[in-house]
Amino acid sequence: xxAPVVGEEHRARARSYKxxxxxxxxxxxxxxxxxxxxxxxxxxxxxxxLTACATPTVDRxxxxxxxLDAASDEAGLIMQMNRYEEDLANSAALVRDPALxxxxxxxxxxxxxxxxPEIRVYLVRQPYFNAQMGPNGMLIIWTxxxxxxxxxxxxxxxxxxxxGHYVERHSLARWLKLKSTSNLALALQVLGGGGLxxxxxxxxxYGTLYAFGRDQERAADDYGLMRLRxxxxxxxxxxxxxxAVWEEEKVRDKELLSSIFATHPASEERRDRLTQAAAxxxxxxxxxxxxxxxxxxxxxxxxxxxxxxxxAQTEVLLQRLGGLPFDAAQTHFYRGExxxxxxxxxxxxxxxxxxxxxxxxxxxxxxxxxxxxxxLRQLGRNDEARSAFDEYLKRAPQAExxxxxxxxxx
Amino acid sequence: MSHSxxxxxxxxxxxxxxxxxTSHHRADGVTEQAALGRGAQVLIVEPDIELTELLTSGVQxxxxxxxxxxxxxxxxxxxxxxxxxxxxxxxxxxPQDPLQKEEQRQSILLHQAVGTSILLHRHFNVPLPHKGKxxxxxxxxxxxxxxxxxxxxxxxxxxxxxxxxxxxxxMAIGMVFGIGVSLGQQIGFASxxxxxxxxxxxxxxxxxxxxxMRNPEGAAASVAMLLDGVxx
Numbered sequence: 001x002x003a004p005v006v007g008e009e010h011r012a013r014a015r016s017y018k019x020x021x022x023x024x025x026x027x028x029x030x031x032x033x034x035x036x037x038x039x040x041x042x043x044x045x046x047x048x049x050l051t052a053c054a055t056p057t058v059d060r061x062x063x064x065x066x067x068l069d070a071a072s073d074e075a076g077l078i079m080q081m082n083r084y085e086e087d088l089a090n091s092a093a094l095v096r097d098p099a100l101x102x103x104x105x106x107x108x109x110x111x112x113x114x115x116x117p118e119i120r121v122y123l124v125r126q127p128y129f130n131a132q133m134g135p136n137g138m139l140i141i142w143t144x145x146x147x148x149x150x151x152x153x154x155x156x157x158x159x160x161x162x163x164g165h166y167v168e169r170h171s172l173a174r175w176l177k178l179k180s181t182s183n184l185a186l187a188l189q190v191l192g193g194g195g196l197x198x199x200x201x202x203x204x205x206y207g208t209l210y211a212f213g214r215d216q217e218r219a220a221d222d223y224g225l226m227r228l229r230x231x232x233x234x235x236x237x238x239x240x241x242x243x244a245v246w247e248e249e250k251v252r253d254k255e256l257l258s259s260i261f262a263t264h265p266a267s268e269e270r271r272d273r274l275t276q277a278a279a280x281x282x283x284x285x286x287x288x289x290x291x292x293x294x295x296x297x298x299x300x301x302x303x304x305x306x307x308x309x310x311x312a313q314t315e316v317l318l319q320r321l322g323g324l325p326f327d328a329a330q331t332h333f334y335r336g337e338x339x340x341x342x343x344x345x346x347x348x349x350x351x352x353x354x355x356x357x358x359x360x361x362x363x364x365x366x367x368x369x370x371x372x373x374x375x376l377r378q379l380g381r382n383d384e385a386r387s388a389f390d391e392y393l394k395r396a397p398q399a400e401x402x403x404x405x406x407x408x409x410x
Numbered sequence: 411m412s413h414s415x416x417x418x419x420x421x422x423x424x425x426x427x428x429x430x431x432t433s434h435h436r437a438d439g440v441t442e443q444a445a446l447g448r449g450a451q452v453l454i455v456e457p458d459i460e461l462t463e464l465l466t467s468g469v470q471x472x473x474x475x476x477x478x479x480x481x482x483x484x485x486x487x488x489x490x491x492x493x494x495x496x497x498x499x500x501x502x503x504x505p506q507d508p509l510q511k512e513e514q515r516q517s518i519l520l521h522q523a524v525g526t527s528i529l530l531h532r533h534f535n536v537p538l539p540h541k542g543k544x545x546x547x548x549x550x551x552x553x554x555x556x557x558x559x560x561x562x563x564x565x566x567x568x569x570x571x572x573x574x575x576x577x578x579x580x581m582a583i584g585m586v587f588g589i590g591v592s593l594g595q596q597i598g599f600a601s602x603x604x605x606x607x608x609x610x611x612x613x614x615x616x617x618x619x620x621x622x623m624r625n626p627e628g629a630a631a632s633v634a635m636l637l638d639g640v641x642x
Contacts, residue, residue, distance in 0.1 A: 179471070185467065
């Protein structure tokens with residue numbers, strides 16, 4: 001707090017001290033006091049409402065825009081985001097594989113067009129479907145998103161969408177909206193006397209913030225679609241991606257999806273909107289280029305996916321990935337891992353079948369026999385388990401769990 | 411509760427929060443002022459400062475201009491204060507080499523983690539049952555990577571907020587209705603780390619409702635409080 005504020009405090013204190021001195025002795029002064037308080041309340045409320053009613057309008061960012069006024073809202077937001085980026089750039093959660101990072105940067109640069117020099121991509125090891133864009137041009141992609149994307153056209157849509165957030169300066173618009181909304185909420189609370197009605201009214205005000213977020217997502221979707229078309233990608237892939245996301249969302253734990261307090265449009269709505277908007281006749285998919293780029297990392301990401309322990313979603317995901325020309329043995333193996341770890345009634349049988357599918361592809365990865373042995377052992381099929389473990393140790397003589405398994409075999 | 415009692419309580423709260431408090435700890439065995447000897451070589455790590463404007467509704471708006479100014483003023487004030495104590499100063503520079511840069515960044519982040527743990531467990535009354543009263547926090551010998559020569563590293567962390575005019579008006583009205591409205595808060599800590607072994611030899615918390623980092627004098631005053639009890 002600043003020195004002038006201290007002065008203000010003293011003055012305020014002096015005033016209130018006077019108020020408390022003769023509360024009932026003098027009716028006129030009490031009346032005057034109430035009138036003064038009311039007047040001041042009205043002043044503040046009208047002040048708040050004035051700022052609340054001004055809907056923030058933010059112009060699209062020009063490429064290579066001149067430096068910002070350091071006192072501006074935007075400069076403040078960028079300062080905070082730069083600090084975050086500095087930490088992120090040195091984070092252990094960052095995927096540093098040079099080839100994959102080069103692929104993502106080049107694709108992003110293409111989609112960003114004139115804004116390319118302003119945008120930096122960070123791939124973060126997080127097994128969820130998410131990408132984010134900061135007002136400073138920091139684009140974050142989570143590995144769970146790359147695991148779910150099927151081709152370059154879908155990834156290009158996601159990146160184009162995020163570039164849209166940057167170009168339309170959505171962070172700033174949202175911040176300005178938050179400021180005006182919180183003023184409105186406070187004004188409603190003051191008018192409602194701090195009671196339940198005021199609280200309910202201000203909740204309603206905050207609800208508009210979420211609707212604002214959904215509008216921004218739609219605008220970013222439109223930008224993503226536009227860039228897809230401009231670069232010759234098949235724009236039907238955007239709707240396909242969201243259809244897949246929705247399939248996973250449907251089997252989420254029974255929590256109800258709230259519509260007022262969702263900042264993003266429901267995936268179902270988004271799927272429909274994007275599917276209807278698709279207009280290209282053919283276009284690039286870039287499936288091979290995309291698969292080549294992520295192939296080396298996929299094993300780790302599938303492992304991360306299973307560790308989320310959202311098995312119903314993982315089941316839907318693996319079923320979809322199994323229908324794609326990825327390494328089939330890998331997908332079978334992780335399906336086995338998923339069922340074995342979920343361990344519901346019937347899951348060990350499903351796991352055994354999945355490991356056997358993996359082995360049948362001719363893939364000699366030892367972990368297939370390990371998983372098979374573990375699942376068989378859970379069902380008490382000890383003879384079969386024994387031969388699976390024997391095969392595992394034959395194929396992986398240096399296995400970390402060799403001693404443990406030999407103990408079981410004895 | 412009668413009106414006058416409520417006002418009296420509010421005043422008491424205000425008076426309490428209006429003053430600045432510091433509270434420091436020294437590592438076990440470091441008791442004397444200037445115990446670490448004059449002329450000690452101290453590395454000043456770039457002060458981690460962020461200033462915000464406290465808006466009417468309580469939303470904190472980050473201010474890049476104030477922050478940049480405060481970092482500059484605080485560094486100058488730190489330099490002056492430590493030089494007058496006879497310390498030899500150097501300033502941390504981010505190296506070009508990416509590996510070295512990352513290692514050093516990790517040390518700085520480690521200090522952030524240890525510093526906030528000290529705050530939480532020593533100052534904010536969340537005791538660590540097995541830690542007892544010992545002040546034996548350390549970053550470990552890895553911090554030597556920050557600088558090959560300096561004996562100590564001085565870290566400074568500060569967050570400060572300043573109310574807008576409207577916010578002050580709301581506070582005045584809040585008082586009438588018996589509602590406390592904060593006008594901003596300065597909270598920060600400084601610590602001195604022995605780069606030979608990573609020990610936090612001194613740690614000081616500043617908690618204040620006054621002070622202004624937006625001008626050189628205010629920054630110097632805050633820095634002087636942040637250096638309270640530094641064994642240099």
